[in-house]
Every structure is written in C-alpha cells, then in structure tokens.
Amino acid sequence: MQQRSSTVQEPPGAARDAYRPTPPPAWRPRTDPAPLLPEAEPLRVLGTDAVADADPELLRRLYRELVRGRRYNAQATALTKQGRLAVYPSTTGQEACEVAAALALEERDWLFPSYRDTLAAVARGLDPVQALTLLRGDWHTGYDPREHRIAPLSTPLATQLPHAVGLAHAARLKGDDVVALAMVGDGGTSEGDFHEALNFAAVWQAPVVFLVQNNGFAISVPLAKQTAAPSLAHKAVGYGMPGRLVDGNDAVAVHQVLTEAVTRARRGGGPTLVEAITYRIDAHTNADDATRYRGDGEVETWRAHDPVLLLERELTERGLLDEDGRRAAAEEAETMAARLRERMNADPVLDPMDLFAHVYAEKTAQLREQAAQLRAELDAESEAG
Amino acid sequence: MQQRSSTVQEPPGAARDAYRPTPPPAWRPRTDPAPLLPEAEPLRVLGTDAVADADPELLRRLYRELVRGRRYNAQATALTKQGRLAVYPSTTGQEACEVAAALALEERDWLFPSYRDTLAAVARGLDPVQALTLLRGDWHTGYDPREHRIAPLSTPLATQLPHAVGLAHAARLKGDDVVALAMVGDGGTSEGDFHEALNFAAVWQAPVVFLVQNNGFAISVPLAKQTAAPSLAHKAVGYGMPGRLVDGNDAVAVHQVLTEAVTRARRGGGPTLVEAITYRIDAHTNADDATRYRGDGEVETWRAHDPVLLLERELTERGLLDEDGRRAAAEEAETMAARLRERMNADPVLDPMDLFAHVYAEKTAQLREQAAQLRAELDAESEAG
Amino acid sequence: MTTHATARPAAKAAAKPATMAQALQRAMRDAMAEDPTVHVMGEDVGTLGGVFRVTDGLAKEFGEDRCTDTPLAEAGILGTAVGMAMYGLRPVVEMQFDAFAYPAFEQLISHVSRMRNRTRGAMPMPLVVRVPYGGGIGGVEHHSDSSEAYYMATPGLHVVTPATVEDAYGLLRAAIASDDPVVFLEPKRLYWSKSDWSPEAPSAVEPIGKAVVRRRGTSATLITYGPSLPVCMEAAEAATAEGWDLEVVDLRSLVPFDDETVCASVRRTGRAVVVHESAGFGGPGGEIAARVTERCFHHLEAPVLRVAGFDIPYPPPMLERHHLPGVDRVLDAVARLQWEAGS
Amino acid sequence: MTTHATARPAAKAAAKPATMAQALQRAMRDAMAEDPTVHVMGEDVGTLGGVFRVTDGLAKEFGEDRCTDTPLAEAGILGTAVGMAMYGLRPVVEMQFDAFAYPAFEQLISHVSRMRNRTRGAMPMPLVVRVPYGGGIGGVEHHSDSSEAYYMATPGLHVVTPATVEDAYGLLRAAIASDDPVVFLEPKRLYWSKSDWSPEAPSAVEPIGKAVVRRRGTSATLITYGPSLPVCMEAAEAATAEGWDLEVVDLRSLVPFDDETVCASVRRTGRAVVVHESAGFGGPGGEIAARVTERCFHHLEAPVLRVAGFDIPYPPPMLERHHLPGVDRVLDAVARLQWEAGS
Numbered sequence A, B: 001m002q003q004r005s006s007t008v009q010e011p012p013g014a015a016r017d018a019y020r021p022t023p024p025p026a027w028r029p030r031t032d033p034a035p036l037l038p039e040a041e042p043l044r045v046l047g048t049d050a051v052a053d054a055d056p057e058l059l060r061r062l063y064r065e066l067v068r069g070r071r072y073n074a075q076a077t078a079l080t081k082q083g084r085l086a087v088y089p090s091t092t093g094q095e096a097c098e099v100a101a102a103l104a105l106e107e108r109d110w111l112f113p114s115y116r117d118t119l120a121a122v123a124r125g126l127d128p129v130q131a132l133t134l135l136r137g138d139w140h141t142g143y144d145p146r147e148h149r150i151a152p153l154s155t156p157l158a159t160q161l162p163h164a165v166g167l168a169h170a171a172r173l174k175g176d177d178v179v180a181l182a183m184v185g186d187g188g189t190s191e192g193d194f195h196e197a198l199n200f201a202a203v204w205q206a207p208v209v210f211l212v213q214n215n216g217f218a219i220s221v222p223l224a225k226q227t228a229a230p231s232l233a234h235k236a237v238g239y240g241m242p243g244r245l246v247d248g249n250d251a252v253a254v255h256q257v258l259t260e261a262v263t264r265a266r267r268g269g270g271p272t273l274v275e276a277i278t279y280r281i282d283a284h285t286n287a288d289d290a291t292r293y294r295g296d297g298e299v300e301t302w303r304a305h306d307p308v309l310l311l312e313r314e315l316t317e318r319g320l321l322d323e324d325g326r327r328a329a330a331e332e333a334e335t336m337a338a339r340l341r342e343r344m345n346a347d348p349v350l351d352p353m354d355l356f357a358h359v360y361a362e363k364t365a366q367l368r369e370q371a372a373q374l375r376a377e378l379d380a381e382s383e384a385g
Numbered sequence C, D: 001m002t003t004h005a006t007a008r009p010a011a012k013a014a015a016k017p018a019t020m021a022q023a024l025q026r027a028m029r030d031a032m033a034e035d036p037t038v039h040v041m042g043e044d045v046g047t048l049g050g051v052f053r054v055t056d057g058l059a060k061e062f063g064e065d066r067c068t069d070t071p072l073a074e075a076g077i078l079g080t081a082v083g084m085a086m087y088g089l090r091p092v093v094e095m096q097f098d099a100f101a102y103p104a105f106e107q108l109i110s111h112v113s114r115m116r117n118r119t120r121g122a123m124p125m126p127l128v129v130r131v132p133y134g135g136g137i138g139g140v141e142h143h144s145d146s147s148e149a150y151y152m153a154t155p156g157l158h159v160v161t162p163a164t165v166e167d168a169y170g171l172l173r174a175a176i177a178s179d180d181p182v183v184f185l186e187p188k189r190l191y192w193s194k195s196d197w198s199p200e201a202p203s204a205v206e207p208i209g210k211a212v213v214r215r216r217g218t219s220a221t222l223i224t225y226g227p228s229l230p231v232c233m234e235a236a237e238a239a240t241a242e243g244w245d246l247e248v249v250d251l252r253s254l255v256p257f258d259d260e261t262v263c264a265s266v267r268r269t270g271r272a273v274v275v276h277e278s279a280g281f282g283g284p285g286g287e288i289a290a291r292v293t294e295r296c297f298h299h300l301e302a303p304v305l306r307v308a309g310f311d312i313p314y315p316p317p318m319l320e321r322h323h324l325p326g327v328d329r330v331l332d333a334v335a336r337l338q339w340e341a342g343s
Ligand SMILES: Cc1ncc(C[n+]2csc(CCOP(=O)(O)OP(=O)(O)O)c2C)c(N)n1
Pocket: A116, A155, A156, A157, A184, A185, A186, A187, A188, A189, A215, A217, A218, A219, A280, A284, C043, C072, C096, C100, C103
C-alpha cells in the first residue's frame, strides 16, 4: 500500500486493494413499498360478485342508514332556510362515507369528525340536535365527547388528526384495544397537520385510520389545484402505511375497506390511509354559491352515481329489498326528520354566565370580576325590563 | 319501470334496467405512480462502469472540492474550540452532498441551505467568513442573498422550503429559467412545512429540487423514530413528483442525480425529491455529545464509506489522480483553511446602533426613541471609560 | 351577516354607495393594474373571488397567475409568498379567517417579520397579509377571533386596520405599496358597511402610521380602531345626553403607533378609554393605556380605562352580544372616569 | 452558557447545591413516579435527556413510552399530546427552544387553550408545554426569543415562569398537577443557576397564580419575573447606594395574574417599574402597567414605567448585551420616577 498525502485518514482495515464500493452502511429498505400502494382503481363491491359475500343484514342496515342520512341532509339544509341553523355543510352525495365510517367502529372506538361530518356522528347514534349544536349558533360542542367517543367537530381543517393519533397511541399504551377513525377532506390533506399526524401514526404504529373524503373540491378549489399526486391514497407510502382507494359512493366497499383497516389497527398492524372518491352534490354550505366554480353537468353525472341509488338498486336486484323495505326505511327517516325539525324549532336557552364557566377548571380572579360585571349588567337589563 | 317509494330522485335517463355500476365519474389516475418511485437501492456511480462516462474534469473538480470541504469542516470545528465560532454543525462525512448541491447549480440558480449547510454555500463560492457569520455570533446573515443567490441559512427546520418553492415559481412566472435547490435533513422532513412546500411545488410544477440529506440522525433521534417510510424518497409519490434515492457519499452519483433533477426542473418538468443516504461523522454540533446516543462502531463503519476516500480511490485507480493531484488539492485546502483561521481571528466590529437600522425600511418613531436611548447610553459608557 | 353603518355616515346622496368589501377589491385591482409585481393569493381567492368576495373579478381580469387559488395550507401560502417576495414580487396573501392564520404564525414570526433585519436590509419583505378579523357576524367557532395582540407583539410587522370604506381603500393601497410586511386586519362585520365613497373616484392613499380624530370632543378621549369605531361613534352621540362631549380617535395603525395624535388628544381631554373587541388581558389596550399613561401622566384626571372583550375564547353566536363591547359598556367606563375628582 | 446566581443566594453551606435544570428534572421525575399518567415527550428528550439535559434519566427510569423521543414536528408533538390528554394522560411537552414553539401555535391557540371551554368542561386539557425562553446565552438566531406575550394573549392558558431553583421544582409540580393547560416558561439562562435547594428534600408544590415579594422595600416596586429577577435583585442592591429602598415582586405566574400582591406592593411604595426581556411594545409590561394603574391610580406618584427589550427581533449574540435590560437601565427608570414630585 503506497503512502499518500490524502487529508483523509484511512480507516483501520480499509486496505487499498480490498476496495470494493458497497452500499451505504445504514441503508436498507425499511418497508417493502409494494404492499403500501393503493389499488390501481377505486375498489367497488356493488355491481360485482363480491356483494354476494356481504352479510345481508349489513347491506340492509347500510341502506336504512343511507336513507336516513339523505333525509338528515335535506332536513338540515331546510333548517338553514328557516333560520334554525346558522350554517350547514351538507354531505348529500357523501352519505356512504359518513355512514360507513360510523358503522365500521365498535362502541369503544373513537371518531374524529371534521366540521362537515355531523352525519357520521349521527349515524354513530348521536342525537342530531346535539350534533348540530355548533352549527346552530349554540355552544361549540353539543355533546360530551367522552360519553360518545366522538371528538368535537373540528373547524380548523386537519388539526384534529394529530389528536386522533395521540388518543389511539394513549389507548394502546394503556392496553385498551381502542381504534380511532379520523375524517378529513381532500383540501385538508394539504395542511401540515395532515402530514405530521400520519407520520406520528406510522412511527408509533398507532391504531388509527385516516379517512379522506375526496369530494372533488375544497370550497371552490378543485382537486387539480390541491394536489398533483396519482391519488391521495398514494401519500400513504411516504409514511410507511398502506393506502387504500375506494369508491366513496359504494357504501359496501367503503364499509369493507374501513372495517379491514380498523381490524388491522386493532390487531396492532398500525395505521391506514383510506381515500374515498366521492362528490359533494350540494354547495359547500348553504352560504356558498357553487355555480361560481362548477357546472351543472358535472353534478348531474354524479347524481347517476348516487350512493343511495347504487345500493338501492343492487339490493332490489338481489331481492334483498322490496317495496316494504324501501317504505320502512323512508318512514324511519321521516320520523327522524320530523323529530329533528320539531326540536330545532325550540329556541335553545343559553346562560350568558356560562361564558366564564369553563375557561379554566376554576375561575381566575379576573374572570370572577368579569362575571360579576356581566351579572350586574344582566340584572340591570332585566330590571329595566 | 316500476314506481318506487325511494327518497332518492332518479336522475334523468338513469333507467332502472340500464343499471351498470361504473367507476366514480371524477376518478382517473392523474399521474402514473410507477415512474415517481425511487430506485430500489441508493444509486451509486463510484465502483461501477458508469464512472467511465463521467467528465474527468468534473471528477477532479469534485475531488478538489471534497478535500477543501473536509478541511473546511476541520477548520471550523477547530475554531469553535478556540472560541472564534459560537457553534458549528459540521458536515464531516457529508461533503459529497454539500459539494454536489453547489456544483449542480448554474450561477443564476438559487440555493436554500439549512443551518448545517454552510459548506454548500462555500462550495458555491461564498466567502467562508461570510458563510460563518451567523455561527460566530455576528449578524444573522453574513452576505447579501440576492448577490449570491443563496438564501439565509435557515435555523427553523424546513421552514425555508416553501421559500424555495415561491422563489422558483416567481422566477418561472417572470420567464427566467432559474432553478431553486433546497436542502433539508431527515429530521426536517417530519415538519409540516416540508409537506406544504412539496405539495405547492408539485401543484405549481415549480422548478425546484429538494435535497434531503439523510444522515441518520436528528440530533440524537435516529431515523427509525423519525419515519416508518420505505425511504424518504418514497414521499415524492404522494406529491406527484419523482423521488430519487442516492448514495450520499458517492459525490459523482449525487452530482448526477441533482444535475438531472435541476435540468428537468429547468426544462419545465417540475420538482424532484432527492434523498441522499449519508452520515454525520461528527457530533450534531460542537456542543453535542454524540456518545450519548450512538456507538463508535457505527461511526467506524461509515468511515470506511467516507466520501473523500471513495472518490480518491476511484480516481487513483482510474489514473485520474496522482500524488501531485492529491498534494495540490491538499495544499489548496490548506491555503483556504489558513486564510479562514487568520480572518476569523480578527474580532468583527459591530455597531450596536445597527440594532435599529433594518427592522423596517424606515425607523418608526418608537425605534427612533429607542435608538436615541441606546446612543445616549453608549456615549455615557465611552465617556465613563 | 349584518350591515353596519360606517363611522362616516353616507349622508350625501352620492351616486353609488360602495361597501368596504368593494373598496378593498378596488384597492387590489388598482394596485395590480399599476404594478405587475403585485400578486394576490390564498384559498378560494380566484374563481370564487374569496368567501367574502373581496377578490371578486381579479382572477378574471389579471389571470390565475396573478390571483391564485392555492392549496389549502396557510403556512405554505405565506411561506411561498416569502419566496416570491425574495424574487421581487409583492404578494398580497389572504387568510380566509382570523383563526386560520395561526398555522402560518411560524412563517410570519420567524421569517416575514425578520427577513429584512436578518439580511441587514438586503432582502425586504414587501408583502401584505390580509386577515378578516373580529366577531359580530354570527360565525361559528374559529371565525370571529381578534388576534391583533399576536401581531403587535411581533417586531418587524406593520399592523393596520381600517374602520371606514375610504380607509379600506387608502390603507390597503399603502400596505401594498409598503416595502415592509403589513398585517392588514379587515373588520369583517364592516365588510358590507357603506359610504358615499365611489370606485369612480377612489380616495387617496393614506399614510400608514397616522391615527385620525373622527370626532372632536372635550370631556374624554375614546381610543379605538376597526370594528369598534362605529360603537365608539354611537357611544359619543349617546354621551351628549349625559353632558359628555367625547373625542374619538381611530388608530388605523396599531404598528407603527401614532403616539402624537393619541397623546395630543388625551392631553386635551385629560381622560381616556381604550375600546376594542379583543380580549382585555394581554390585548392591545394594555399597551395603549400604558404608553398613554407614561406620556400623559400629569394630564390624566383618571386612569386610562379599557373596554374590551372578556378574557375568554370567543363565544358561540348566541352569546356573542354579551361578549362584544357595546355602547353601554363604553358609557359605563366613561362614567367611571372620576368626574368628581377633577376639571 | 453562563452561570448566574439566583435571586436567593446559595449562602448556607448546603450539602449539594442543585441547578434549576436539576430541579426541573426532579419535578418531572417525582410527578412521573407518583402518577403513571404523566408522560414526557418532545425532540431529544429521551436518549439524550434534552438539549439542556432537563429530562436526563427519565427515559431510562420510566421507559421510552413514558419519556418519548418524537419525530421532529412541533405541531405534531402538541397535537398528539392533545389526543393523549383526551384519553386521560397528562403529557408534559418540551419545545426545544422558544422560537421552535411557533409551528405549534395553531394547536396551542385553537385546541389546547379552548378544549375545556369548547366541551363545556367535559374535556379538560391537563397538559404542560415547557418552553425554554429568553436570551443571554449567546444563542444564534431563533434561540433567544421571549414569547410570553403570545401566550398571555390566549385565554384558556396558564402562563407560569420560575425564577429560582426552588420555584422551578414547586411550580413545575403544580403545573403538571393542574387540570388546565400550562405554558411553563423556563428562563434558559438560569438553567445552571444554583441554590441550596436539594433534590433530597425538594421544595413544596407552589400554588399557581401567586406572586411573591422577593425583597421588601419602600421607595418603589420592581415588578418582574423569570430571567429578569436576578437583574432586579442586583439593581435593588445597587439602588441602596442612591438612597432608594426598592421592593421586588416576582410574578411567577403571568396568567393568572396576582393583582392582589402586586397592587398591595405598589400602593405601599407609590411607584413602580415593570422589567422584562421581551420587546416592550405589545409585551407583558403594557398589560401589567395598565392594570396596576387602573387599580392604584391614586397611590401613584409617577406613571408606571417599563424597562424592556427593544422593539426589535432578538439581536445576534455579539449585540445582545445592548438589548437586554440590565441593572443600569433599571436604575435609570427608577431615577425617572419623578422623585421631586411626591413623597
Ligand atoms: C385551517 C383552516 N383553513 C381554512 C379553513 C376554511 N375552510 C373551511 S372548509 C374549507 C374547504 C375544505 O375542503 P376539504 O378539506 O376538501 O373538505 P370539504 O369541505 O370538501 O368537506 C376551507 C378552506 C378552515 N376551516 N381551516
């Protein structure tokens, strides 16, 4: 070995003539990427032979919930027109996702809805009036999240995803086999919190399922301006978790994919990212004018792929649903709507003094002062008449 | 077609018997994911026949820069021991990435370094004293970023990545064929800003290249606690841009991959994410004690894969480098180090009044008051002493 | 959404009264027409024209490259805008609502506010961050925050907020023209306030950093800005019945702060109340009261008082009227200015 | 990193003087030992024991699930901590440096501070965010911010900061025990300050929200906290030479604010100076001066003055001494308290 003037110190044993470049020592593929990649086309069950494998009871249950969900959307929208609801982001056209998300969970599991997902909460069994409390202008959360294992509706997009990861992780540390399912829109996937949540979930192998409802728009912004990815489900591979792509208007397919993901998470298999391709039939909210950013033609195309219709036809075709079944579902939905309408007609009674009640466990001296001020104002007001 | 009691309105033309489920209307794969996936193993050129294709001049230039870079790292580290530098995050072992990043760019291109990447700036031609200004305790940026097309060293991790995207996008809008190259560590890829930057870049098809130096650690946190991804390069697919995986200690390979990515960006092909597998030989900074979180064995393994060594052997083997060439490179490096040492021995003279000079284009009334106060204090001080 | 009268009543029978939203739109339009480096960007600002329609028509007139619907990521929006400004553009960024600007705070604090100083003047940040702020529109959670304290506490930013249709135009023009970053706070409940301001004869560009006396008075000074200006004007009218002749100062710019105008007024009247919607504790009023007191101590007949939102997260719509400082609370504060003690 | 004497000098020849960093470590250790729901998490807190070694040994003693090295993402750290708290844990989150807490502001403002209120008490947020803050350690850009104004302006948070080794232990224990979220600001230049506090006999848990008089005096009150307490104590000693007998109040808790202790002192002395490192404009001093003035106006012989950092981004190490409020500036302010005017 010749003497050389290199500034680099030869490592011991690195004999010159033994030199054979090797891959960098630390490098090894940590996960095989292939199984993480989503299906090449959104998974469908309806219209395929796989329907035959589905439990007929589940199919009927899904149907009834879809019909109820559709009716709920219509009723909530009507309530905005009557001024009983301040704002309503409808999930008309997205009922399959909302309902399947709810039904894929066990009672002990947790749901982390976005601001749009009141229907998922209702399908989980939450009183619709409680689900709509926020949107009515009443208190920010209409229910006890712990009682129902439904996190507050998250207005800031994607910010509740890390909460779902933390909760799932905490449950696992405690030894509870609880799964968290977190919902987000296509737009929400652009937020940094989406990224950080998925990364933490994968590193911690937390039992959490992320459901992206890709409904084509973030308010007015179409998917093409939101991402250039082959699909949103492809993002999964970058975190080392499986991505799944599913027809979001096929309730059976969404239910199947979510159930698989939930089961996997429960068994310690870690998180999954599910992208459901769907469409928002209504405007963003009642305050939005969708004609500014999309044509009627597109909406009509999607109406032909309506989640309620798809399931109804399939069940009818397979003899799992008849006129009586359809009528029963419609009536059940009508009853729910009538009750909701009626109860939303009553003005909620809020106590202004509650403004100070839950800022801290105990009021600070400053809040006591401020509460006294308001108390005095209210007393003066009621004296004045 | 029988009358049915469904709550769903049949869309026009959706005749019952014509029912055939179709994929969701909006869905189509936007990009073919296959070409976006990185190579299965980090690309290497050294030790393969591909070296023969490389321009010998480039190989020699890379060698000289690596030797200079190694010497620069040693000198900067020495300066911290002498108290002439407040802190130095060394790139010993990472010189191939630093140098290749600089050499892949044209003069009109922009470099967006992280706090660690002073060497890339120096390899681009920046005066080392200017590059080290921040780390010496002097002003935050030692050079005019516009003059050198080097953004300020970014201390908050990954936060400069969106800047690179915005600048590249602005250049493209203006019709300038300028490319931005942004550098980040493996740890930095976990930040939300990384995600948002890559997404914006892909949606805008901005001419930007992201270089992740995966050196195995974020301070003490090893890669396995940072991500569960098959590789960091796999994240690219989730944004719809190509990912490349390269041996970060193979200067020729890194240079090749970066040059390809830069060329692609310049030609309007959009962004690329490059992951270079490398290793930080020194502690995180001079203030860090690396023995707390990693064993000497690991470091020794990597010394055998030293970037300077790899290139030096290859060039020697191929007859592209002889004793004279090595000596010349070492001498050039020594000259640089001597000059740096000497110039860093002089204490910089800072004017305290500059504290107020550049907060705004013009001092506010409040800052004028405060400047007057400091002026008076300084005058009193100098009178007193 | 409710419509409020602006401070300056649309008394004259002007041709086409314009809203504050229209004046803001016009300011961007005129700036874009004059200067090709001005770019508007944000969520839904293009095709939709913004959820408040403030950017209506800009994408159509100037193209999507000049008025861009971005992906949904506030840090990304502001972060890319920083890069655009580095290359010489003048980005005007819209944050859709006050509370949705928080994800961009890292970029705002660590980069936007410091880039000029960091580079010793070599790299200014001529960008504007438009933030619709404040409550009173019945918005659900996170749609009604008054976040000005955060911006004020960040050296390197200018913080500007119009209260009238005229100023909406004049101050936004000035903000866009400024070579420093400006957080431009738009009082969203005044978006549909009207005045005889006309897009045909837009108001002058107003200098940043100048407060203005909206009502002359002698008994005490109400110091306010943005959404609380109409409240203070109304309170001042009502106060005449009690024999108080109140002066009203509209700050318009929280940073830089116009000590001169404010202190001149307080020295004249000897008493002052600061009025804002933001929570009181740690809010702008503390700074304002403290600096006025430092400068006018011997002219003060009473401590400078503050009328502000309570120290609570913004309440649900059905309770917001109890939270928002209204005319009665302003008058109550005026009544507590120790009238027996002094002049 | 320099070593400062704490306010309470380690005079007694105690067995093993401990540093503030050690007291903080001990507080977490004792809390973790007592309560299995306490979890420590952050960047480098596990194997390394934190860049300031404040979590040294915790991962070893309690395992990596109780003291966890997280991925490098502050919003993710705080956001997952929120979820953990929802499930009944008590996360203690470390932000590596003040300026690196900014990416987590969205989570802090929109969720941590509001979750209890949002759910009408059903879902409290018993978590602690530890933030090393302030300058004076020669840190490069972004390593020396005083960000307390942001936290103070966020209703729903408690904001606590120790200035002594004893309080570091006692207040951190209280913060971890609190059912409300606490931003726990650790004056990083006091990490290596020492006292005769001993881990063998740790101090008592201190209640949150109580200020303490560190030095009795009659001429004027210095109101301060955290890193500025040693400065004020030194100033008070030096002031005796000028004939001033200064009282020094250590706030310890910015939220809730102890009006009682502070105002009792100011009423006694009739004069006050607020001292902090944070930029003056929009900083904590404005709130403090304003509320003291509101409550003690007729006891004041002079306006409450403020000695603070300049209204600039934190300067580079070589200039920081010109920025940091030191003894001389405090004494200058005391001298301006209009001694000729009053008592
Ligand atoms: C952090 C944040 N930024 C902005 C908004 C305002 N905003 C409300 S809904 C919405 C679009 C959401 O789109 P997507 O995530 O696709 O969900 P979708 O509405 O389609 O269900 C926007 C921008 C918000 N709520 N949160």
